[in-house]
Amino acid sequence: MSVGIVNPKGKGKSQPRLHASIKKDRVSPSDYLKYDTRFSCEDCSHFDGEKVACTIGYNPAHHLKQEQEHQYFLAGNMAFCRFLEID
Numbered sequence: 001m002s003v004g005i006v007n008p009k010g011k012g013k014s015q016p017r018l019h020a021s022i023k024k025d026r027v028s029p030s031d032y033l034k035y036d037t038r039f040s041c042e043d044c045s046h047f048d049g050e051k052v053a054c055t056i057g058y059n060p061a062h063h064l065k066q067e068q069e070h071q072y073f074l075a076g077n078m079a080f081c082r083f084l085e086i087d
């Protein structure tokens with residue numbers, strides 16, 4: 001008899017996530033095509049383009065323009081940073 005954590009997905013399945021995945025918002029295709037929006041790290045005042053880093057310490061990986069566009073064309077949604085600032 002085994003003792004330990006029981007995988008709720010069943011035996012032999014991958015383990016459940018320890019952390020929730022990043023929240024993504026649906027983007028309307030007509031809005032995406034109609035507006036010239038600014039929502040990427042590259043548009044943000046806190047972005048250091050040389051180091052490709054966020055100067056206030058957040059992980060920019062999901063908010064870089066290339067990643068956002070990839071996610072949009074893949075699933076019609078994007079991960080927006082709630083701390084984006086544009087001067």
Ligand code: SF4
Pocket residue numbers: 040041044045046047048053054055056057058059060063081082083084085
């Ligand atoms: S605050 Fe958000 S959008 Fe701005 S650089 Fe940092 S992670 Fe990117």
